[in-house]
Every structure is written in C-alpha cells, then in structure tokens.
Amino acid sequence: MYKVIFLLLSLCLAVSESVQHNPAEYVILKYNETYTNTINNNKEYLLEVTETINDTVNANPPRIWIQSNATVSFPLMIVARQTKEMISWQLPLEIEGDVGEFVYNYTTKTMCHDILKHYRMNGRHQKMIQENSFISIATSSNKTINFTIEVRKQNTFTIELSKEHKFNITPSQPSYFFYNFTTDDSLIKKGDSNYETVILEVNSDDDICMVVSIQNISCPVFDTNQDVTFRGFYETVNKKGGITIPKYKFPQGFYIVFVAKPDDYACEKSGFSNVNNSERVKQISLVIKPSITYSDYVMAVLITLGCIGGFYIIFGLPYFFYTVKATTPRAMEYVDNFSTTPNARIVRLKVTRTFDGTEMANVQRTISTMSGPSVDITDYDTLNEVDIDKNLRLGRGQPFLIDLARKPPKELTKKSYLYLYNVLTVAIFYALPVLQLVVTYQMVLNETGQQDLCYYNFLCAHPLGFLSDFNHVFSNIGYILLGVLFLIITYLREQSHKDADFDKEFGIPQHYGMFYAMGVALIMEGILSGSYHVCPNSLNFQFDSSFMYVMAVLCMVKLYQNRHPDINANAYTTFGVLALAVVLAMIGILEPNQYFWITFVIIHILMCFYLSVKVYYMGCWRLRDLSLQKFKQVWIYDFWSGPANVVRPCHKARFVLLFLGNLCNWGLDAFALYRLPKNFPVFLLTIFMTNTMLYFVFYIVMKYINKEKVRLLTWAFLIVSGVCAISAMYFFLHKAISWKRTAAQSRQFNVECKLFRFYDYHDIWHFLSAIGMFFTFMVLLTLDDDLSHTHHSQIPVF
Incomplete structure (x- = not known):
C-alpha cells in the first residue's frame, strides 16, 4: 500500500516538472554557417547536424567552434552527441596550468571519429552511412548569455605518408589527426623503407609548449590538458619533436593528438611564458616518414663488426709480427748483444749534524764503469742508506731512476696489479645497479609511453626488442672490442717480459697491472655508456662519464709511475680520489x-x-x-x-x-x-683530460731534452690518437640531445641519421673516441721502448 502511494506521488511530481520545464528549441545547423543567439536558464537549444559519408577513408569529422560571454559562476554547458559517442564541455573553459589557472571564452572540439565502430568494411567497398550529430546548449544563469556556434569540416584529417601538413592550435583549440599504416603494395615491394614502423616528425617556429600524444583509434579521444597523457605515447614539444611508432602497437592506425599548454612550465621548467596567454597560437608542421628496414639494421651491424674485425687483422697481426721480429727481448742474455756495458752510479752519503740537531744530507755522486751488467752489492748497501734518508731527494742534483726504483720487481708488480683488482671490483659493484636501473627506466617507458623520461634523438632512434634506441647502445661496441684487443696485446707483451733480473736493472718498470686496468676501464666505458643510452637523462649521465675519469687518471698515474715507481700513488689512494670525483659529479648534477x-x-x-x-x-x-x-x-x-x-x-x-x-x-x-656551467661531469672530465694531456706533452718534451727519443711507431700511434680525438670532439660538440635541459628543449637538437641511415653524430663520436683511447693506451705502452735496454742509472727522473 505504501509503495503504491509513493509511486503515485513520484509520478505526479514528474508530470508537474515536465509541465513547468520549457522544451528545447530545435535548430538544424548547416556546415560553415555561423549561428548566434541568446540563452538563459529558461531556454535550451538542440542543434542537429546531418551529413552523408560516401568515402570512409577521406571522411573528415566535424569540428565545433563556440564562443560565449558566460561567466565562470554560471557557465554555458555544451553536450555533443553522435550515435554511440558523446563529449561535453563548458564555457568559459578553465584550464589548469602548472603555474595557475587560465580561462578561455571560446573553444573548438573535434567530434570523435571512431573508424572501427562507425564504418563497416566489405572488401574494398565502403557502406554509405547517415551520421547525425546533436549539440545541446544550456545554462543555469538567470541572466541572458550570448553565444555563437559554427560547425566546420576538418580540412585534413587523414595524414598521408611523407607529406607535410601545417595547422594551428591554441590551449582551448586542440586538434588531432588519423594515420593508417600503408597497404600500398608498390611501396612495400620496393623494400627501401620499413612501412610498418614510422617516425613522426613535428616542427614549429615558436616556443609555445604543447603535448603530442599517440592514441589508438577509439573513442573518447583524450584531447584536453588534463587527460591527454592518459593513453598511448606522449611527449612535450616546443620547437621540434619526434616519436617512432611501430605498427604492432597500433595495428589499425593511430590518432595524433596536439594539445597546447596554457604555460611553458612543462617544456622549460620555469613559470615564464614568452607569449601572452591570449596570443598562444602555435603553428605546427607535421610529417610522417617510414623507418629503415631490418636489412638496414643488419647491414649497419655487420659493417660495424666487420670494420672492427678488419682492424683486429690489419693492425693486430702486423703489430704482433713487428713486436716479435723487430724488438729485442727484455732478458739479461740480450744485454751484451744490444748495448755497451752500462754505467752504474755509486752514491755515498755523508751525514753531518747541524746546530739544531737536524741532519742534512751532503750527497756526493760519482760515476764508475762496471765490468758487468749487474751492480755491485756494496752499491746497493749504499743505496739502502739513501733510501733511509729521504732528504736526498730534496737536493739540487739530477735524480735518476735507480734512486726511485729500488723496490724489488715482485713488490712493484704486486702493487701494480692492485689497480686491476680495484678496477674490477668497482666495475662489478658499479655496473650491476646501473644495468638494473636503466632496464627499469626502459620498462617504465614502454609501459607508460612517457617519452619525456628518456632524452633520445627521436629522429635517429631505431628500436630493437624492448630497447627504444638500439643504435646508440650498439655503437659502444667499439670501446668493448678495442678494450679486449688492448688486453690481448698487454698479455702477449707481458709473456715476453718474464726476466725479473732484467727488469730490476734495465728499462722503465712496466707495471702490466696498470695496463690491464686501462683495458678493463675501456671495456667498462663501453658497457656503462651503452647503459646510459638505454635511457639517457639528467639523472644517469654520470654513468656515461664515470670510467672516462678512471681512464684519464690511470693515464696520468701511469706516466708518473714510469719515472717514480717507488713513490707513485697506490691503487687505494687513486680510487679514493676517483670516488670523490664521482660524488662531486653526482652533487654537481643535482645541485649545480x-x-x-x-x-x-x-x-x-x-x-x-x-x-x-x-x-x-x-x-x-x-x-x-x-x-x-x-x-x-x-x-x-x-x-x-x-x-x-x-x-x-x-x-x-x-x-x-x-x-x-x-x-x-x-x-x-x-x-x-x-x-x-650546468654540465659539471663534462667540466670535471675536462680538468682530468687537461692535466693528463699537459703531463703527456711535458713527458715527451723532457725525453728529447734528456737525449731520449720516441720511436716512429709510437709517433704513429700518437698521431692517430690525436686525429681521432680532434675529429671525435667535432662530432661530440654537434650534439643530438642535451640532458642538462628539459626533454622538450633537448629535442631541439635532434637530427636525422648521418651514417648508414643508422648512426648519428654521437654514434660517430663513440667510434672515434674508442679508437682514440685505444691508441692513447698504445702510446703509453710503447712510449719508453727506446729505453728498454738502458740501465736505471742512465734514465733521468723528471
């Protein structure tokens, strides 16, 4: 009984409301005709737009432009409906930016064009479909509001391959377009491009920030500032942008959505906008190009590996042949056949006591000719006395290597191998977290589609597997393979130098553990640089440069160690300084x-x-x-x-x-x-490299001042290293990204591939710098070969 009474009362209330409610005014709206009227809370409009579509491929969706003087307190409510889709918005349009809210009294909306749902394919023929659109306009304002509306056909909706399209957008007037992967057999059979992977290239002459989103062809299309990042791939763009889009992710094609931001904070990370908010009209140029084919991938990889393999053969075999045939072995049995009997320096120490109780060393050095290659035991007793009083080194006389190479060769060898053990330990514990981090970055990018996460050169970033930028990762193979080659050369050289008695008296102490550490550092530079390029950004740039610090410091320490083996910095001190450098690099990136x-x-x-x-x-x-x-x-x-x-x-x-x-x-x-400077890691590397090169030049100059020489083979290595370094610096300065800027600003440096349609300038920098570092190590390995059979008493210290 109570239920029946409740239903009757509800029915009466509904009838009463229907009698009091004013019916909507029905208007048939034609395309490209402007309709102006007034509205308040007692009036409502229902506008119908009807079209007949004959060709689904070329059918363009309607765009609704509407303007009103409504206020934020009593906005104009607009609802646009199609057969299965509906969108709604209000005027004035409030857009929340990163530095505040912005209000617009006009908008333009594109009706959702869901190709999969609305159009039915029957072979290659399209069905003729009648599409009715209804636009409802209402407001709660009791004051009269003016509005003007116009429905237009979007001139270009389907983007054709390799054809440029220009258009404008504003924060309240987003736009989107459709692209379908080509099925043209004539293009596909050419095989010169990969039409199942395309590269979207966007250019603009102004700095207005916008978001470019790649979405699947389903409704609704997310084309507002609040939801444009909810689906697909997306990135911020000001002057230049690009995205590589594979067909397997969008088999039916995709929408390209452009939304202008109300401020530039997302692109510049600052609240300042160069353009007045009312004038934020962004001009855009859009083109879609096919990517390279998989045969281009294979060709580039094989050519790269072939060149490195050829280098192994062309350089490695002649060098091994030369070292075996043209170099006198470092052994005592070859001393008499190589040079005259060396002079041994006898050092006598006379100690006197001064007035304040301190001891001063008065050193008398005499040179005497010995009858054999070995030094008399009494001389070594005298040298032990010299070792006790280090004040000898403070004298004004010219020291010789015999003064600073008194430790047994086994002890020096053990000390040298500590560099190798330390660099291996650092490499393992440093590389594993790095690999884990960058792989996580790549997985997050693949899952979320947030292209701003990684600073790729989007115009030359070729994906392979789960990697978005395979070519920049692979181009570091030169560091790894040339590092392996240097380890092989060092090992073969060490095997031919096994006479401890000879090393104790002749030549520069070799310290092969240091050379092994250099080779490992070169390999690790390739691994960590490749890891950085998995997802380059400002937070992991230090991975790319960490072992560059190691190599620079090892080169400098090795040069100093040549003439100062007993007093050279040990491995623990060296890597302690490097640890401090890495800490400073991290702070310099975060708080410069x-x-x-x-x-x-x-x-x-x-x-x-x-x-x-x-x-x-x-x-x-x-x-x-x-x-x-x-x-x-x-x-x-x-x-x-x-x-x-x-x-x-x-x-x-x-x-x-x-x-x-x-x-x-x-x-x-x-x-x-x-x-x-914002790029602190590069500045720190510049300090290391500058000091290393300065000491390098000083060392060579001092060799010639002291009547020594540098062999032609070493000069050849040095010239090749210098040419590669200068060339590499040219390509390094022509950067394709800039991690110290924002993601949008970094894209302004993006350039197309320059070599084999696969490598850009930075990849070429990888190859040249790897060759340059390898030959630099070869210079250090052979720099003092002219002294290989010279007695320590005849090798000056400088």
Missing part, C-alpha cells in the same frame, strides 16, 4: 648552484697545491713538515748558499710543469665561477 661551485673550486685549489708540493719534492714532503721553523731554516740555508737561490727553483723542469699545470687549473676554476 653557486655555493657548490665555490666549494668545488676551493677543494680543487687545495688539491692542486697539495699535489704540486708532493710532485715537486718527489713525495718527501708531508703536512707535518709544514712549520715556521723549517721554513725559516730552508730560507737561511738557501740565502747563505747564494741570494739568488731563495727564488731560484731547485728543480726547474718540475717547476715549469707545476706552474703551467696550476695556471691551467686556476683558469678552469675562474671560468667555472664566471659561467657556472
């Missing part, structure tokens, strides 16, 4: 502000001062030696020996090296404080 640069410059200057003193005094100076009393003593003794000695350096060559080195480092520090 003025305070960081000031702190870094202070640390750098103090480090330069400390190393300068250690190098100048050949490791004899310690912090506890820094006292006013000792400083006064040195000045008094120098003054009494001659007033000019107070300012005249004891070791002129080392003074010149350290003066130039500090000058270069101070110049780099001044540049850093003036410019505050």
Whole structure:
C-alpha cells in the first residue's frame, strides 16, 4: 500500500516538472554557417547536424567552434552527441596550468571519429552511412548569455605518408589527426623503407609548449590538458619533436593528438611564458616518414663488426709480427748483444749534524764503469742508506731512476696489479645497479609511453626488442672490442717480459697491472655508456662519464709511475680520489648552484697545491713538515748558499710543469665561477683530460731534452690518437640531445641519421673516441721502448 502511494506521488511530481520545464528549441545547423543567439536558464537549444559519408577513408569529422560571454559562476554547458559517442564541455573553459589557472571564452572540439565502430568494411567497398550529430546548449544563469556556434569540416584529417601538413592550435583549440599504416603494395615491394614502423616528425617556429600524444583509434579521444597523457605515447614539444611508432602497437592506425599548454612550465621548467596567454597560437608542421628496414639494421651491424674485425687483422697481426721480429727481448742474455756495458752510479752519503740537531744530507755522486751488467752489492748497501734518508731527494742534483726504483720487481708488480683488482671490483659493484636501473627506466617507458623520461634523438632512434634506441647502445661496441684487443696485446707483451733480473736493472718498470686496468676501464666505458643510452637523462649521465675519469687518471698515474715507481700513488689512494670525483659529479648534477661551485673550486685549489708540493719534492714532503721553523731554516740555508737561490727553483723542469699545470687549473676554476656551467661531469672530465694531456706533452718534451727519443711507431700511434680525438670532439660538440635541459628543449637538437641511415653524430663520436683511447693506451705502452735496454742509472727522473 505504501509503495503504491509513493509511486503515485513520484509520478505526479514528474508530470508537474515536465509541465513547468520549457522544451528545447530545435535548430538544424548547416556546415560553415555561423549561428548566434541568446540563452538563459529558461531556454535550451538542440542543434542537429546531418551529413552523408560516401568515402570512409577521406571522411573528415566535424569540428565545433563556440564562443560565449558566460561567466565562470554560471557557465554555458555544451553536450555533443553522435550515435554511440558523446563529449561535453563548458564555457568559459578553465584550464589548469602548472603555474595557475587560465580561462578561455571560446573553444573548438573535434567530434570523435571512431573508424572501427562507425564504418563497416566489405572488401574494398565502403557502406554509405547517415551520421547525425546533436549539440545541446544550456545554462543555469538567470541572466541572458550570448553565444555563437559554427560547425566546420576538418580540412585534413587523414595524414598521408611523407607529406607535410601545417595547422594551428591554441590551449582551448586542440586538434588531432588519423594515420593508417600503408597497404600500398608498390611501396612495400620496393623494400627501401620499413612501412610498418614510422617516425613522426613535428616542427614549429615558436616556443609555445604543447603535448603530442599517440592514441589508438577509439573513442573518447583524450584531447584536453588534463587527460591527454592518459593513453598511448606522449611527449612535450616546443620547437621540434619526434616519436617512432611501430605498427604492432597500433595495428589499425593511430590518432595524433596536439594539445597546447596554457604555460611553458612543462617544456622549460620555469613559470615564464614568452607569449601572452591570449596570443598562444602555435603553428605546427607535421610529417610522417617510414623507418629503415631490418636489412638496414643488419647491414649497419655487420659493417660495424666487420670494420672492427678488419682492424683486429690489419693492425693486430702486423703489430704482433713487428713486436716479435723487430724488438729485442727484455732478458739479461740480450744485454751484451744490444748495448755497451752500462754505467752504474755509486752514491755515498755523508751525514753531518747541524746546530739544531737536524741532519742534512751532503750527497756526493760519482760515476764508475762496471765490468758487468749487474751492480755491485756494496752499491746497493749504499743505496739502502739513501733510501733511509729521504732528504736526498730534496737536493739540487739530477735524480735518476735507480734512486726511485729500488723496490724489488715482485713488490712493484704486486702493487701494480692492485689497480686491476680495484678496477674490477668497482666495475662489478658499479655496473650491476646501473644495468638494473636503466632496464627499469626502459620498462617504465614502454609501459607508460612517457617519452619525456628518456632524452633520445627521436629522429635517429631505431628500436630493437624492448630497447627504444638500439643504435646508440650498439655503437659502444667499439670501446668493448678495442678494450679486449688492448688486453690481448698487454698479455702477449707481458709473456715476453718474464726476466725479473732484467727488469730490476734495465728499462722503465712496466707495471702490466696498470695496463690491464686501462683495458678493463675501456671495456667498462663501453658497457656503462651503452647503459646510459638505454635511457639517457639528467639523472644517469654520470654513468656515461664515470670510467672516462678512471681512464684519464690511470693515464696520468701511469706516466708518473714510469719515472717514480717507488713513490707513485697506490691503487687505494687513486680510487679514493676517483670516488670523490664521482660524488662531486653526482652533487654537481643535482645541485649545480653557486655555493657548490665555490666549494668545488676551493677543494680543487687545495688539491692542486697539495699535489704540486708532493710532485715537486718527489713525495718527501708531508703536512707535518709544514712549520715556521723549517721554513725559516730552508730560507737561511738557501740565502747563505747564494741570494739568488731563495727564488731560484731547485728543480726547474718540475717547476715549469707545476706552474703551467696550476695556471691551467686556476683558469678552469675562474671560468667555472664566471659561467657556472650546468654540465659539471663534462667540466670535471675536462680538468682530468687537461692535466693528463699537459703531463703527456711535458713527458715527451723532457725525453728529447734528456737525449731520449720516441720511436716512429709510437709517433704513429700518437698521431692517430690525436686525429681521432680532434675529429671525435667535432662530432661530440654537434650534439643530438642535451640532458642538462628539459626533454622538450633537448629535442631541439635532434637530427636525422648521418651514417648508414643508422648512426648519428654521437654514434660517430663513440667510434672515434674508442679508437682514440685505444691508441692513447698504445702510446703509453710503447712510449719508453727506446729505453728498454738502458740501465736505471742512465734514465733521468723528471
């Protein structure tokens, strides 16, 4: 009974409301005709738009343009309906940007054009379908509101392959287009391109930020600022953009959606917009191009591997033949056949006690001719006395290698192999988390479609498997294979140098563990650079440069170790400095502000001062030696020996090296404080490379000053290394991405492939830098071959 009464009351209420409600005014709207009217809460309009579609392929969806003077408090409500789809919005349109909200009193919407649902295929013939669209307009405002509406046909909706299309958008007027993968047999049979994978290229002359989204052809189409990133692939673009789109992800074709942002924060990460909000009309040029074929993949990979394999044969075999046939073995039995009997330096030490109880060393050196290649045991007893008093190195005389190579070869070899063990340990524990991280990045990108996550060169990023940018990963193969070749060369060279007695007295101590560490570092540079290119961005750039630091430092340490084997920095100290460099690189990426640069410059200057003193005094100076009393003593003794000695350096060559080195480092520090460069890892690498090259030049110059020579083979290696380094720097500076900028700004550097339709400038940089580093290592390996049978007493230290 109660239920019946409740139903009757509800029916009466519904009838009463229907009687009081004003019926909607029905209007038939024609295309390209402007309709203007007024509306309030007592009036409602229903507009019908009818069309007959004869050709599904060329059918263009309607675009509804509407403008009104409605307010935010009482907006105009618009509902557009088709047979199975409906979209709704309101005027004024409120768009929430990253730095505030923006209001627009006009909009343009494209009716959803769901090809799969609306059109039925019967072979190659299309059915004629009557499509009716209804537009409902209403408001809750009791004041009269003006509105103007117009329905237009979208001039271009289906994008053709390799044809440029230009159009405009605004934040309140998004646009989208349709592309279907070609089925043209004449194009497919040519085989010159891959039509099942296409590259979308977008260009614009202005900096207005927008989002480009690739969505499947189903309704609704997400074309608003709030939901454009909800489906498919998407990226932010200002002047240039690109996306590689495979057919297997969109077998029926895809929509290309363009939505202009109300501000530029998403592209520039700043609240400043270059264009007034009311004038944010973005002009866009769109073109879709086919990708390369899989045969192009195979050809590029085979040519790359073939060139490296050819290098193994063309360089490796002649070099092995030369070293076997043209090089005298490092063994005691070949000493008499190679050179005259060496001179041995006998060092006698006379110790006197000064007035303050300190000991000063007065060193008398005499050269005597020995009857055999070995040094008399009494000389070594004297040398042990010299080793006890390190003040000998502070004298003004010219030291020789015999003064700084007194440790047994086995001890030096063990010390050298610590570099290899340390670099292997660092490589394993550093590389595994890196690989895990970048693979996770790649999986997130594949799942979400967020193209801003990785800073690819989208115009030359060729996917393979789950990798979005296979070519930039693969181009690091040169580092790996050339690193392996250098390890092989080092191993064969070590096998031919097994005479410990010979190494104890002749030639520069080889320290093969250091060379092995260099080869491993070159291999790890290839692995970590490839890992970085799986998903390059500002958070993992340090992976690309970490082992470049290692190689630069190892080269510098090896040069110093040649003439200072007993006092050279050990592996723990070296890798401790490298660990500090990596920490600074991380902080420099995350917080490259003025305070960081000031702190870094202070640390750098103090480090330069400390190393300068250690190098100048050949490791004899310690912090506890820094006292006013000792400083006064040195000045008094120098003054009494001659007033000019107070300012005249004891070791002129080392003074010149350290003066130039500090000058270069101070110049780099001044540049850093003036410019505050954002790319701190590259700046740090520049410091390492500058110091290494400076020491390299100094070392070669000093060899010729001391009547030594550099063999032609070493000069050939050096010339090839220099040519590769200069060429590589050219390609490095012509960058295709910039991780220190935003993703949208990075795309402005994107360029098309330059080599084999597969590699860009950065890939060429990988190849050239790998060759350059390999030949640099070969220079270090053969730099002192001219001294291979020279006694330690005849090899000067500088």
